[in-house]
Amino acid sequence: MRLRVIKIIYLLAFLLISVRLFYWQILKTDELTARAEDQRFLTREIKPERGSILFSDKSVLAGSKPSYLVFSQPKLIDDNLLKKTSSELDAPQQKLDYSSIVSYKKSYAQKLSEIFYEQQKKLATQSSTVAATTEEIKKEISQIEDSVLGKLSKNLFWVNLNYKVDLEVKRELEDLNLIGLGFDADSTRFYPEGSSSAHILGFVGSNEYGESTGYGGLEGFYNGELKGKKGTLTQEKDALGLPILIGDFFSRQPRSGKTLKLNIDRAVQRMVERSLQKGVEKYKAKGGSVVIMDPHTGGVIAMASLPGFDPAKSYMYPAENYKNPVTADSYEPGSTFKVMVMASAINEKLVEPDTICTECSGPVELSGFKIRTWNNKYMDNPTMTDVIIHSDNTGMVFISKKLGIDKMYEYISKFGFGDLTNIDLQDEAPLPLRQKDTWKEIDLATASFGQGISVTPIQIVRAVAAIANGGSLYEPHIVSEIIEDGKVHAVHPRLLGNPISEEAAKQVTQMMVQAVDKGEAQFYKKANGVLGYKIAGKTGTAQIAVAGHYDASKTVASFVGFAPADNPKFVMLVRYQEPGTSIYGADTAAPTFFEIAKEMFLYYGIPPTEPLPSSGKP
Amino acid sequence: MSLLHSFDVDITPRFNRKLIIILSFIIVPLVVVEIWTMNRLATVGVELSRLDAGKAHLELENTVLRNKISEKKSLAEAERKAREMGYERVSKFEVISGEVGLAQNTNFTK
Numbered sequence: 001m002r003l004r005v006i007k008i009i010y011l012l013a014f015l016l017i018s019v020r021l022f023y024w025q026i027l028k029t030d031e032l033t034a035r036a037e038d039q040r041f042l043t044r045e046i047k048p049e050r051g052s053i054l055f056s057d058k059s060v061l062a063g064s065k066p067s068y069l070v071f072s073q074p075k076l077i078d079d080n081l082l083k084k085t086s087s088e089l090d091a092p093q094q095k096l097d098y099s100s101i102v103s104y105k106k107s108y109a110q111k112l113s114e115i116f117y118e119q120q121k122k123l124a125t126q127s128s129t130v131a132a133t134t135e136e137i138k139k140e141i142s143q144i145e146d147s148v149l150g151k152l153s154k155n156l157f158w159v160n161l162n163y164k165v166d167l168e169v170k171r172e173l174e175d176l177n178l179i180g181l182g183f184d185a186d187s188t189r190f191y192p193e194g195s196s197s198a199h200i201l202g203f204v205g206s207n208e209y210g211e212s213t214g215y216g217g218l219e220g221f222y223n224g225e226l227k228g229k230k231g232t233l234t235q236e237k238d239a240l241g242l243p244i245l246i247g248d249f250f251s252r253q254p255r256s257g258k259t260l261k262l263n264i265d266r267a268v269q270r271m272v273e274r275s276l277q278k279g280v281e282k283y284k285a286k287g288g289s290v291v292i293m294d295p296h297t298g299g300v301i302a303m304a305s306l307p308g309f310d311p312a313k314s315y316m317y318p319a320e321n322y323k324n325p326v327t328a329d330s331y332e333p334g335s336t337f338k339v340m341v342m343a344s345a346i347n348e349k350l351v352e353p354d355t356i357c358t359e360c361s362g363p364v365e366l367s368g369f370k371i372r373t374w375n376n377k378y379m380d381n382p383t384m385t386d387v388i389i390h391s392d393n394t395g396m397v398f399i400s401k402k403l404g405i406d407k408m409y410e411y412i413s414k415f416g417f418g419d420l421t422n423i424d425l426q427d428e429a430p431l432p433l434r435q436k437d438t439w440k441e442i443d444l445a446t447a448s449f450g451q452g453i454s455v456t457p458i459q460i461v462r463a464v465a466a467i468a469n470g471g472s473l474y475e476p477h478i479v480s481e482i483i484e485d486g487k488v489h490a491v492h493p494r495l496l497g498n499p500i501s502e503e504a505a506k507q508v509t510q511m512m513v514q515a516v517d518k519g520e521a522q523f524y525k526k527a528n529g530v531l532g533y534k535i536a537g538k539t540g541t542a543q544i545a546v547a548g549h550y551d552a553s554k555t556v557a558s559f560v561g562f563a564p565a566d567n568p569k570f571v572m573l574v575r576y577q578e579p580g581t582s583i584y585g586a587d588t589a590a591p592t593f594f595e596i597a598k599e600m601f602l603y604y605g606i607p608p609t610e611p612l613p614s615s616g617k618p
Numbered sequence: 619m620s621l622l623h624s625f626d627v628d629i630t631p632r633f634n635r636k637l638i639i640i641l642s643f644i645i646v647p648l649v650v651v652e653i654w655t656m657n658r659l660a661t662v663g664v665e666l667s668r669l670d671a672g673k674a675h676l677e678l679e680n681t682v683l684r685n686k687i688s689e690k691k692s693l694a695e696a697e698r699k700a701r702e703m704g705y706e707r708v709s710k711f712e713v714i715s716g717e718v719g720l721a722q723n724t725n726f727t728k
Contacts, residue, residue, distance in 0.1 A: 010625070011621075065685050066682070238660060238661075
């Protein structure tokens, strides 16, 4: 009987254990597996390296360099100090107490603050208020020290002390052998050419999740390609936290970002930036832009704007500097637009280069407005070529009347105005044309000489490139190749259309050559030593609309052209915003154009083709 | 009651003792070897970490050197060095056309 009772008890106990095991091993299995994995496995996120951006000669424009987040573990410091004896620390006392911990942390913060200050000084630009006097230096170091000490005094396991510190700074900090000081590996953008090509590049910042993200320019447009893919490494770990070789191991390799190779020529970009800087200072302009494109492919060879910024220190510049004026700034193009209108009329066979303007002997009255030439001088029976040479607004009105609103609108659209160029930069601004049915006679007239219509610099260059290359409109692009794991994906030129015929393009080219040789800019062609070259170009001086009316003292002065005219190597637009020394494109943008063109002729080894003066000097 | 009886243990020996002893002499050493090997492999994690660290260090050094090369190759650096060495930018140039003779034959008699 007693045996039976014992057997029953054992059976019940067995059933109880089974039920409990069922609860833990079946019902709670997911939760316990997760907790066990957390204990057993060591998971590390492996950040990918951001893709590089290369010039056309494969030299680095933007790369990545290692950087570190510096952290400290205040609780670890406290525990360690309480355990250590005075022989291992600087403290003279035999027994440590909490006042010694405070004193150690103060010394800790002081050592770190000096190094952090040096790093901060290295990152500061010349324009920022970098401490100059000893007093100011001491004050700044003291502020950093207070901030670090404040963080170390917190009752936390982990505090962030600084981020994006260089490898050299990290090594300096490691040499201090401070308790609880650690480093998390990261990477930062690296620009060997300094602030060159800032608007082309954009900059890299952090998004709301703290991940590196590109903003503006190529970094923004190609962020998906450049950022790569994170990897993870999950390994079984032992009691010391070290990986177990024969344990479970799951890894996903990070994929580095793709590399972009550009059409941008490093040497030409440098020439452009230097000349633009010189020009903005010389002509006392508020800003300026230069863009150069290959007319046969749409490849952008150089692009620069001022005011600019340093992509490595973008946070030190006002946000308005980040905008790329070449793609995002709208302006009224003025007389540079005349060549497109002339090309349209010639293409329609409405006029020819020697067609006489019968309405150009004085101002033109239209809808209550009087349209004059820029210098209020008028010619008797000028030809269309003369209209371009002398930038005659009345001649352009004559042409616009022949075209009519429908044809004018059609050709403006064919040349790509009103649409995005789809250049591969993030910040292009859309500029839709006003609806055709809202156009009046005066709008037709003013549009013919580039007022009352808004364009971006890249649209002008793209349109003039169509004249330069015989009538083909190409999509502009910065990137020529995307390289991934050694495989090259070429970006091919994209033909958008043919707004004009080859014959019309040739005729307008000849008119533009004459405009350079006989127009207002002729003196600067000689002064800049490019007489032996056939350069096609057009000046532009567009008044800026202020509070509903045009301000004659404020202009956008520009010059657009291409050379050598018969087989152009480049199309270039130079533009100054509100130049102070002269409002005219002929006096400001044209000289800069010729200066850059001369350097490009030398760089590309393009010999002069026109008869030179007897001295042999162009 | 039959369920309770099913838990009664039959302790009658069924196996050959000799076989058990022989198998023990084979299995026990194998178990010992396995435990030793597993333990050794488990602690090789230290070596693995060291190799990983070495690889990471070399990759880091490569990146640093690559960046230094890029900096030295930059145009800004080249311009600075050129200026230090006394070079100037080309501002004037002359073009020698095909019309100008550089060298030509002359007839001469002894």
